[in-house]
Amino acid sequence: MTETSSELVTEKEIEELKIRVLKAKEFAYCPYSKFHVGCTILTKNGKYFNGCNVENASYPAGICAERTAITKAISEGEKDFKIIAVITDSIKCSSPCGICRQVIREFAGSNIHNGKSLQLPIIMFNNDASEKIIKTIDELLPNSFGPEDLFN
Template identity: 50%
Template structure:
């Protein structure tokens, strides 16, 4: 675990990872064939899932992470305690740059982001702690970032 993130309860960790795997099942990725599932844990303990949804125009594609945020925020939920992301790749895969900026908009810089390897269950069975989940934060993924508070800064002239 990174020193710069807070911790979530072990049962929340397990159910958030499980939800990310469930979300991945609904990925619509006929162009990249790269399935991604994301799950957001809210401060009330609810989990909101998202999958990547691609489009024939390509530009209309949205990532799993942003799907989850758009679902949450459009339902009035803006307060989160953790995010989990999983793909079909055996190693932990990190959010793209655009998603990092969206995470930055709604999450504390030290909120845990769980990057889940596709072989999580196998690693758990082998006794690897947390199934090999890499825990990071948006502070680590997007250092020196631009955020909402920057728009409040006094301007010159």
């Protein structure tokens, strides 16, 4: 992995994220897909926000775990994210869907440090969190469109 702000994330924090994101996945409301997804955000203020996928009989009304967690954090006044953890039922480490990548990217711009931006790390666990992959939002959504595009 290249130099990212994830270097500032401690092993203890990653262990805490693992515990919390596994718990978040348990609350997934997914009677239709039966595919559980959990997300945990650690903010720079040291707060954790969990989210799960919440499906709906009117399918498009459902929301992903990542956007659930982000919405919870934003609505509590927290928008400076240190790292985002994601977990699914897949035996492989799954990454956020396209819509969620765009929503994550919206708040990654505030993660600028050392002159770099869009280095917000996403830690993707496999189903039992025995394996993980860490990528930055810039790696998951390169050449992205963001708030600054509207104001320049």
